[in-house]
Every structure is written in C-alpha cells, then in structure tokens.
Amino acid sequence: MAFLPAQYEKIIGQLVGHRITLVAVSKTKPVADVQEAYDHGIRDFGENYVQEMVDKAAALPNDIRWHFIGHLQTNKVKYIAPFVHLIHGVDSIKLLQEINKQGAKQQRVIPCLLEVYISKDETKFGFDEAELKALLQSGIIAQLPFVRVEGLMGMATFTEDNGLIRAEFAHLKELFDQLSGFHSANIEISKLSMGMSADYQFAIENGTTMVRIGSLLFGERPYAKN
Numbered sequence: 001m002a003f004l005p006a007q008y009e010k011i012i013g014q015l016v017g018h019r020i021t022l023v024a025v026s027k028t029k030p031v032a033d034v035q036e037a038y039d040h041g042i043r044d045f046g047e048n049y050v051q052e053m054v055d056k057a058a059a060l061p062n063d064i065r066w067h068f069i070g071h072l073q074t075n076k077v078k079y080i081a082p083f084v085h086l087i088h089g090v091d092s093i094k095l096l097q098e099i100n101k102q103g104a105k106q107q108r109v110i111p112c113l114l115e116v117y118i119s120k121d122e123t124k125f126g127f128d129e130a131e132l133k134a135l136l137q138s139g140i141i142a143q144l145p146f147v148r149v150e151g152l153m154g155m156a157t158f159t160e161d162n163g164l165i166r167a168e169f170a171h172l173k174e175l176f177d178q179l180s181g182f183h184s185a186n187i188e189i190s191k192l193s194m195g196m197s198a199d200y201q202f203a204i205e206n207g208t209t210m211v212r213i214g215s216l217l218f219g220e221r222p223y224a225k226n
C-alpha cells in the first residue's frame, strides 16, 4: 500500500493547533512511498534501520529531515552521523559518547533525545527516571560538545489498556516538565517524542510535541518487523 493522503490530512488537522511535529515513519516502505509523502509536503521521516535510512537518504531529496527512531547500535552511528537530523532513542552513556565521537569527525553537533523507560514491556529500552536525572546532573554531557540533548522520547506499553497508556504518557510529560527548566551549554529539554499510530491521541492529550506515525500514513507493514 502506498501513502494515504486522506489520513495525513486528518492527522495534520489534529496536530496543527498544538504545534506538534509529525514524523512520518517510513520503515520497511519503498522509496516511492516516501517520495509520495514528500510530494504532499512531508519533510520529517523516521527510520529504524541504519542501512535502510542511509539508502533512502541517498535516493531521496536532500531537504528531508531524517529521524533515527530505532535502537541504535554504537558500531553503526558512523553511517548516519553525516546527515541524521535527530536521534530519538539514545539509551546509554556509551551511545552518547559514540555519537559525540562521530559528530566530532563530521564537525557537526548531533541532536539527540534521551529515551525514558516508561512501559511494562521488557523489550523496550531507556533510562529510568533516577538514571536520567543523575545523567543530566552529572556533567557528563557537557564533556560531549558534538552532542546536543534536545529532549525526551518514550514508548508506552503495547496494550489494549488505554488507561495504562495515558498514565505512562502523563508520567513522561511530568518528567519532561520538571526537566524542561534544565539548561546547559548542550542540553535543552524542549522536545518530547511520544505517540505512535495506536496511541498518538493519548500523547496529544498529554502534551507531546512530536509524534512518530507509520502505519496510519503508509498502511500496515507486511511483517512484524517493528
């Protein structure tokens, strides 16, 4: 299935009043679908796999802002460092250090979001609340001048229990609000990436600033490669 413009209009209508950024998640979808979405005006695309993002970036217009939203392995940072717009799921100090190293090689500061573990799914990643606060106060990030921490990212539990999803998003928003006063040379917590096709409505209710939507825009993915 290709890009679904009617869905796009509907979603944009819900986001625009809140000034929420839509990241169109194009993972597993062909270049032609991304081009179609681009032709409808989308410039922010999210990908989960390094090689796929590199290949698409080479094949598509260069004013696209590429968001890496998957679980990033340190040995692959170098491939996306030259062009990535925002890395959403930074979940370890080791990864921050590698992003800094590759940013230095490219002489570019790489924007990142710290992933917060808010769900009950053990397959998900991220810092817990205490680790996050400790990291921000540690001074470690100040020593990584080619990294800029711009906010937080989180994923709710995969569940039918909407109350649980709402509670997890509310919790992340509260943490975001607490930390949004936190500024230093290369930390400014101003972006909150939460909400996907199944739960973005709850994310809007809870003050998200960025949603990552795939299947509603491009149709279901053929296999469960999340």
Ligand SMILES: *Cc1c(COP(=O)(O)O)cnc(C)c1O
Binding pocket: 025, 027, 048, 069, 070, 155, 195, 196, 197, 198, 212, 213, 214, 215, 216, 226
């Ligand atoms: C795949 C993915 C999305 C988009 O999922 P949909 O349910 O298709 O909207 C959003 N965020 C992350 C981290 C993903 O891996």
